[in-house]
Amino acid sequence: MYICTATFNEVNQHASSLTHWPQEYDQVTEGRFEGYLNDVRIGPVRLFRERMNCGVAQHTHTPAGQYGLLIPLRLDARKTSDQARCVLSDGLTLLPFDQDFFFVAPPETDYTVIALDQAYMESTLSAEDLELLRSSRRSQGASLTPHQLASARSKMLSHLQEIEALTTGTDGCNQGACPRSTASLECGIRDRLLLLALELYDQALEQGTPQPLGNYHHHIVNASHAYVTSEEGATASILQLCRQLDIPRRSLNYSFEKVTGTSPSKYLRSVKLNAARRQLLTSELPITSVAANWGFFHLGYFGQEYRRLFGETPSATRSSAGR
Structure with missing residues (x-):
């Protein structure tokens, strides 16, 4: 398991710290930049959270061989539109597959992304679902009910706290005394993240086919x-x-x-x-x-x-x- 938790006061350092996810950030609102990154990789699953106090224009290229789902924890949509922004403020955004992606995040944006390994997911998703994800050249918006979105946000934060507890020992277990091995704990977290991603995807499809974003x-x-x-x-x-x-x-x-x-x-x-x-x-x-x-x-x-x-x-x- 790979874990990186860091804070930044320079936007370029923040952008370069998300490894294997090429991107360039531009700070577009005034003030001293404050950024936070929590990046976790467990086998075929990657979960990262980014929080930035300033508005940031993000140019990235989504990695090949990964399906990305973005869940907003906080995204102020009062001055912009979801369609023009290419990211939903109150739903699930399916990131484009192996494509350039441009998104202007408003100030105080906070979001999580789950990235799933393509090869691993081939035995889990239907051929129709895989084709939908693979063929996406633009981000796609998938609606969630307010209850589903609140539940997803709560579970995301809970998983991140669980991972932090595992790495710092705040769960009450210490090495040599914990009845479960670190490997089994990691497998448990991995499986719960996979299940959460699949649940979110299924819930989104229940609301209708994801719609392409961007205009x-x-x-x-x-x-x-x-x-x-x-x-x-x-x-x-x-x-x-x-x-x-x-x-x-x-x-x-x-x-x-x-x-x-x-x-x-x-x-x-x-x-x-x-x-x-x-x-x-x-x-x-x-x-x-x-x-x-x-x-x-x-x-x-x-x-x-x-x-x-x-x-x-x-x-x-x-x-x-x-x-």
Whole structure:
């Protein structure tokens, strides 16, 4: 059994700590970042919980050979829509299979993911269910009743607490005195997680066939994000972005409102500041050059916006990296 529990005050460190799950995170709301990760792997089952105090744009590629189910513990849906966000705030989200996935998490988001090994599940699920999961190129939303969702959340937290107790000895057993072996405890937890995942899947199907998530608004935001982080679009203005995507500014504004809950100018400025932050952490370039690379040609303005977003100056970021 593999267990990792950690807290973070830097968004890139948080993103890189979820091993074998490639992803890049951008902090898109203001404040000092605080993140929490609890990652558990037991044979064919992986359970992880992520909690972040700031809004975070997440670009990930779901691992090959795994079926992922996301259960929200807390996800504020007041400013955005489930369809545009690509993650349900009050249901089960089936993650796409071996695909790129983009999701903008609001501040104070807290969720768990159960990932199940594909080969192991072939003897458990029907051919129809396996095909549904394997063929998914987009996330899919599956409804749960309020009671089912509350029960799933409670069970998830209970399993995580049980695992923490096992690793810290707070369950009252100590080595040599516990009547059950660690291996049997791990098998028990693994089987309960598998059963929980299957129960959730069955409950979701009872409410109807899972529906694909994502729409035109999600596509526009993802394309905008990709363009402004490319070499060609790094210094582009909002008007240049609209011309590149061949859309009116009103459509751009509405798409960002539905997906991110904020304006395109504020969101994309944050994305560029995150790109600059990564460069400050990994390169020896002068701060003025880093700022200019991402369209900030006035150093005072760059420093002001950088500090507003991250709660520290560019020079403090560079110092934290030992550069």
